[in-house]
Amino acid sequence: MPKDTIEIEPPATAPVLELRNVTKFFGDFKAVDDVNFTLLPGSICGFLGPNGAGKTTTIRMILDILKPSSGSLTVLGHSSALEVRQRIGYLPEEKGLYKKMKTWAVIAYFATLKGLTRKDAKRRAFELLEKYGLKDFAEKPTDALSKGMGQKVQMLASLAHDPEFVILDEPFSGLDPLNQQVMEEIIRDMVRCNRTVLFSTHVMQHAERLCDRILLIAKGKMIFDGTISDAKRTIPRRVRIQTEDPIGPLRALEEVVDARLVPLAGADGHPNGHDGHTQWELELRENADPQHILQTCFAQRIRLDSFNQSEPTLHEVFMRLVGPETKEVVRQ
């Protein structure tokens, strides 16, 4: 490149990632079908979907490990992630390390592949190992590490070069609750540093706790792209009440679509509690006000032991959207 040429980086608000009509075929099998989405800097996005949905294939296309059959994508303003490899971190779904290499050396090696000098890579490896409590294992070969430790080391290897954009494929799989918490902390640290994170997971609680946006993919198609609140609004609101009185007046309400018995906590699968009390779940129409249900209970003298207007969980949203009954592609 001539000396007087200045490389113009895209502005900070430009999308970190943009996929346009990306499709991938393996032979006759369509693994990814016309996927579109963008990621803005500093966002943390959950990439959700059942097994075989096309998440890993999409991630591999983002990283330029696989080429799309059609469509295009840009990563940090470039058409190939390899052109900006120093600015991207990646933790794959199936984790593995060089068994005989020392822990610090593995982190340093991956960091050098991402552009750090050997000296800086070594320094950074020791820094990270100390920060995340693995200093004592720095000089040990990685086959001396437990599975959780190995996974943490691989996570650190993907972050050692301080990337702007991090892709984590199932970062929580195989980790115990304590290590899952550590992993969440690492992700939060990145977001605090204004890094952009795209991570895939099967564990909805993690997505719910961490993400400000989720992408849901099933059978290669994008079926949802939006915030968690948006996602929750895709399934009807519900209230749960516990009473020994009949709920006929509530069933008659226009807002109530359906009412069904649900087991009481501690009951052995029988909908009725030991003292004759029953728990009901009422499915409400969109925009229905749960307060109106409560008022009706008072007005109709339905004695309540409990009233709970809970939001659907992301797990429920997931099950509903990717379940066999979901035919329609929901787009926000």
Added chain:
Amino acid sequence: MKYAFLVAWREYAESAKTKGFWISLFMFPAILFLSVQVPIFLHEKGTPTRYFVLVDQSGDFEAVLSETLDASYQKQLFGALKDYARKNSAKPGGDQATGDDTPQSVKAFLKNGGQEPFLKSLQPWLKPNAPAFKAPRRDLVRAPLPPGLDSKTDLATLARDLKPYLRGDKQLVVNGQSSGLYAAILIPRDIQNQIVRPNSPKAPASGAPTGEAGSVSGNTPVPAGIQYWSTDVTPAKEGSGLPHEIEQAVNNEIHRGEYLSRGVDVAALRQVEQIYAPLVSLNPKKETGQEAVNTADIVKQWAPSAFVYLLWVAVFAINQMLLSNTIEEKSNRIIEVLLSSVTPGELMMGKLAGIAAIGLTMIGGWMVAVFAVLSWKSGGASDIAGHVLTVLKTSNLVPLFSVYFLLGYLLYGGLILSLGSVCNTLKEAQSYMGVLTMLLMVPLLTMTYIPRDPNGTVARVFSWIPIYTPFTMMNRAGADPPLIDLIGTLVLLLATTGAVLWMSGKIFRIGILRTGQPPKIIEMLRWIRG
């Protein structure tokens, strides 16, 4: 290139830390050292002085046999003196003063008085700090008959009485030391009657004659002739060693007696026997005036065989390393992280280069060992070690070896990388490796054949098959193959290696991310085309 270099460096550094690498690096020098030292050690320490008894009841051969056995030792002594001269002469070529190692020079050595005059004549050539000459130990020493045994007893009885000594049940006492009896040579009184004369009317109708020796046990008669008793049957069967020397000495003496009895002038006959027309083997490819084929030329023709073996071991060993490294990365799924940082081409290039560097280091180590052992063992230009060293230093064998190693490695490495990329486990890869190993066995089978006819049809055909080019051309390197073979096969090898690497790149790119069953050949062909 930077990323390929980083991959190569890791491959090199990590492979250099493995036990396998260090074992390979030191195994060859250790084997080389031991193959040189162990026979010497065994000869010096392991083989005890062997005692034999000689009973010549005919009285015709005792003197000649003693003389022959002494001459045999004198020859050994002369060899040791020459070796001493080579190692301790102050000036290059000083050892030349001792003359060539021919039967004539041994005779001259004996005629001049043997060891002492030789050492005296060597004195001006010796280094000031040269150690004193130590004469080699006699391997075979004649012992007297054990006490109680009489040389005049009939041979059957004598043989029976000697058997316990020969079997080790009884020990001889020689110079106050007890020792086993290695052999007993018994010459019957009527040996003259037992001489086989094929065209004489007196000859027995068939089979070997039987003489007075009769039978030892009284059952099976001992064949007539000189009896050589020993539990070590190998020399007798091979036509070498003590029995061979005895047979030759006795028969020479019989021939001499026969000549005399027929009125032939033996002295004139011996003189005539020494007349010969020399045959000089000449190589037209050598410089004018120096066409005569010498030991160095023979060494040069055969030395490449050793290189072929080294080449084979090196290519095979480091390709195994390449295969296991690739499969480790694939089965561990490290490959995915690597491919997010480097292109498949960079990864493949890095792996090939890193492992090639390991191979070159290993070969470098081996070469150092070869040169070190040869220099240590070489006392001058006229011994085999010296010849090999000269050939290695002056010929193009080492540079050719390096070129053929690199190209052979890259050619097979490309195939191995493709294989490694489509297999998930080493076990899966082993079945495919079997085919490759069988293909690789061919150069080992032709290794000893090719130097006998280095520019023959078989050698030339194999040279033009690219997978065998490195081995066959290396094998022919000492015989100055035609330029068309040298350049043509090299160009074909380069082109094939390039094509294999290109195809491997295509397979590697797709195969490395693939899981499940390895693909069929047809599918891989589709990958190459795509």
